[in-house]
Amino acid sequence: MQTHLYLLLLAVGISAAPHMSSMAELLTLVQQMRASMARDSWDMRIETPDNIDDVNCVSTIFEGAEQLKTNAAMKNFSIFFQKFERLKQSLTPSPAKEVKCDTERKNAIIFVEKLMMFIRRNIKKARV
Template sequence: MRTHLYLLLLAAGASATPLQSNLAELQTWLQEIYQSVDMLNLRIETPVSSDDESCIKTLFEGTELLKNNPKMKRFSIFFQSFDKLRPSLTANLAREGKCDTERKNVKRFIEKLRTFLRKLSRGAKE
């Protein structure tokens, strides 16, 4: 499974410079979101593993849930930028696999999303 994820990250890194700057910007936005979600009482399906390529879809579904929350409207730029990544991340998925998830609070979901973006950043540099 890790090999598939690395191949996916490598494919996403084909245009590394724009991708790298986008990922850095997304990380900055996620830090702001993370600091402001204390009062948000949501439980989101969160991948157990950050290495499973089948969980990419779960991460996008979780961000959709956040995007549709009225308290998150001020972060619309983050959600627009993250949605732009969707085609490059999901285009190379050979098949839809099972993603083990747990319902976690928003902060835990964002931590997983940040880990995922950090891994993408490393893949884009190589």
């Protein structure tokens, strides 16, 4: 019985590993994106959630990432946007009515900083 439990836990750990790896890679890419943006002058403004932990704001985060993706300077980070899009289903709460998310149009660099926090928090949630 203990062997079966051990194998089951091992299988669960292995299945979670790709998700954790993807999240860590996303975090690295978004940090590189932030550094690149800091070197350039950015006056693009993106709708940014006031509270990054609010489950009602997840779609706003993905919409902001889509808007960021349209900027020509972001073509070097196409891998980030592809990987982030693939994780959309696992990061988006189950289909329920989404309540209004409090947002404000902020500088793209501030949006990316909030995006980094969002990814970090999801890494922590996946570890638990």
